[in-house]
Amino acid sequence: MPKEPLRLIRAALTGEDAEQYERLMGYPVKVLQIGEGSFLRGFADWMIHRCNKQGLFEGGVAVSQPRPSGAAKLAELKRQDGLYHQWIRGLQGGKTVDELELVSVFSRMIDPYEEWGEFLALADGPELEAVVSNTTEAGLTYQPSEWAPDHPVLSYPGKLAVFLHRRFERFQGDPASGLLLLPCELVERNGDKLRDIVLRHAQDWGLPEAFSKWIREHNRFLNSLVDRIVTGYPEAEAEERLAELGVEDRLLNAAEPYHLWAIEGEPELDAVLPFARAGLNVRWVDELQPYQLRKVRILNGAHTLIASVGLLNGLSEVREAVEHPVYGEFIRGAIMDEIVPMVPLPEEEMRRYAEEVLERFANPFVRHKLADISLNSLSKFKVRLLPTLEAYVERTGELPPRITQAFASLLRLYRARETDGGYAGSRLNGEPIALRDDPEALAELAALWAGVDRGERGMTELVAELLSRSAWWGRDLNEVAGLREALADALTRMEAMAE
Numbered sequence: 001m002p003k004e005p006l007r008l009i010r011a012a013l014t015g016e017d018a019e020q021y022e023r024l025m026g027y028p029v030k031v032l033q034i035g036e037g038s039f040l041r042g043f044a045d046w047m048i049h050r051c052n053k054q055g056l057f058e059g060g061v062a063v064s065q066p067r068p069s070g071a072a073k074l075a076e077l078k079r080q081d082g083l084y085h086q087w088i089r090g091l092q093g094g095k096t097v098d099e100l101e102l103v104s105v106f107s108r109m110i111d112p113y114e115e116w117g118e119f120l121a122l123a124d125g126p127e128l129e130a131v132v133s134n135t136t137e138a139g140l141t142y143q144p145s146e147w148a149p150d151h152p153v154l155s156y157p158g159k160l161a162v163f164l165h166r167r168f169e170r171f172q173g174d175p176a177s178g179l180l181l182l183p184c185e186l187v188e189r190n191g192d193k194l195r196d197i198v199l200r201h202a203q204d205w206g207l208p209e210a211f212s213k214w215i216r217e218h219n220r221f222l223n224s225l226v227d228r229i230v231t232g233y234p235e236a237e238a239e240e241r242l243a244e245l246g247v248e249d250r251l252l253n254a255a256e257p258y259h260l261w262a263i264e265g266e267p268e269l270d271a272v273l274p275f276a277r278a279g280l281n282v283r284w285v286d287e288l289q290p291y292q293l294r295k296v297r298i299l300n301g302a303h304t305l306i307a308s309v310g311l312l313n314g315l316s317e318v319r320e321a322v323e324h325p326v327y328g329e330f331i332r333g334a335i336m337d338e339i340v341p342m343v344p345l346p347e348e349e350m351r352r353y354a355e356e357v358l359e360r361f362a363n364p365f366v367r368h369k370l371a372d373i374s375l376n377s378l379s380k381f382k383v384r385l386l387p388t389l390e391a392y393v394e395r396t397g398e399l400p401p402r403i404t405q406a407f408a409s410l411l412r413l414y415r416a417r418e419t420d421g422g423y424a425g426s427r428l429n430g431e432p433i434a435l436r437d438d439p440e441a442l443a444e445l446a447a448l449w450a451g452v453d454r455g456e457r458g459m460t461e462l463v464a465e466l467l468s469r470s471a472w473w474g475r476d477l478n479e480v481a482g483l484r485e486a487l488a489d490a491l492t493r494m495e496a497m498a499e
């Protein structure tokens with residue numbers, strides 16, 4: 001029998017989904033979103049949808065892309081009337097979760113580079129409450145630009161500064177017109193950073209002091225920490241799953257069940273953004289730092305460790321590594337015996353979080369690629385693992401064996417050589433692996449390893465050079481007792497295995 005053609009997602013709406021969509025179209029825009037990527041769709045938008053479904057928020061989201069290259073994804077969203085399915089799968093407390101949910105939160109889709117006037121007009125909306133964003137760390141940066149409010153500004157903070165100025169003028173600085181700003185970028189104190197850049201633009205452009213005062217006093221730039229693994233379109237399974245539904249959805253988005261949004265702000269803010277009331281794992285907290293610390297050290301630190309050790313030894317995905325008979329034990333030992341005890345927070349709670357992280361890593365439905373996680377591993381090692389190594393040495397007088405081994409793995413994986421468009425490292429089996437990291441550091445690594453190949457320096461001299469790069473590590477790591485020798489030994493053993 002010929003297959004039924006798939007229907008576009010909007011035409012397939014029925015029952016509660018159709019009603020929810022109709023309700024959405026009647027809601028005012030309450031959130032401006034800068035970022036069309038998978039993460040926000042699988043996190044903040046899914047949460048707003050949950051709030052709307054319970055009748056707690058009654059607001060739509062206007063989504064826009066932060067850089068011109070996001071236009072294709074935005075066009076895709078327009079083609080689908082802003083609709084997409086969120087596929088949440090994984091293990092939670094030992095039970096399998098498998099939910100496919102139609103998300104309808106985007107009531108407007110605006111390309112700021114083509115529809116700047118419409119974008120700015122959103123600032124006039126009396127019901128607008130918040131701005132959320134995810135533009136990666138690279139997007140949350142100051143990029144000087146001219147004051148030209150009739151033309152789209154390229155950077156995200158620049159756009160926001162013009163947008164807020166329009167709102168300030170429209171409501172004549174009314175304190176009640178201030179917004180909640182919720183940047184989700186994984187940058188420490190992301191709210192403070194965004195506010196400082198906006199204020200810097202205001203100063204560059206000579207905007208009145210009253211505007212800056214309104215920004216400082218009546219807009220809340222909230223620091224927050226996001227945590228959920230969102231892997232986007234599930235290539236391998238999408239076709240089959242969508243055929244079951246009989247719909248076409250190019251924005252099908254996969255994510256794990258776990259989610260946490262820790263937001264530094266008083267719980268009363270839940271009256272505006274009713275996430276906690278909707279039963280979501282959103283915590284309004286006095287101090288964000290403990291959440292940041294435990295996530296960066298335990299989850300991200302373990303990811304960075306797994307990426308180096310796994311890639312070097314021929315593995316490709318997180319789950320494969322944690323379920324491996326040898327590397328799985330190694331990873332658990334590194335997390336439980338070396339990382340967790342060094343987090344300066346209540347240990348029992350950290351152990352529980354670490355168990356949860358291990359369960360998330362073993363999610364049979366999430367295909368998290370080590371190659372993706374390994375992007376910029378040098379700076380990630382510095383922030384995510386080095387503090388653990390240093391704390392361990394200070395407390396015990398010894399090196400943490402597994403983290404030291406992971407450090408050696410990273411240095412060996414980064415046995416860089418120049419290729420056509422960049423640098424490649426190599427696995428122990430000799431297979432090349434593209435390295436995506438700071439080009440200057442990769443050039444130095446390539447030159448230093450070439451010296452070893454030419455017999456100009458031995459392993460100890462190589463390690464001494466590498467450890468002396470304060471620009472990479474924040475200090476000369478030759479000062480850490482025994483580290484040079486331990487790394488040189490490990491690298492010598494790895495070289496012998498590779499031959």
Ligand SMILES: NC(=O)c1ccc[n+]([C@@H]2O[C@H](COP(=O)([O-])OP(=O)(O)OC[C@H]3O[C@@H](n4cnc5c(N)ncnc54)[C@H](O)[C@@H]3O)[C@@H](O)[C@H]2O)c1
Nearest residue numbers: 035036037038039066070134135136137138139228229230
């Ligand atoms: N996917 C996850 O599981 C997850 C979880 C937590 C945090 N994050 C963070 O989110 C980011 C990736 O987002 P995603 O997973 O939605 O990927 P994605 O590729 O779907 O989206 C990336 C978004 O960032 C924007 N962007 C990229 N570079 C930019 C730049 N230089 N300036 C302005 N905007 C830029 C893109 O236009 C797009 O909106 C990373 O920084 C990651 O650390 C991701």
Ligand SMILES: O=P(O)(O)OC[C@@H](O)[C@@H](O)[C@H](O)[C@H](O)CO
Nearest residue numbers: 226227228229299300303373375
């Ligand atoms: O996104 P990165 O490249 O900074 O780090 C890779 C992963 O550790 C990270 O994406 C986690 O999966 C995420 O932070 C979970 O919330």
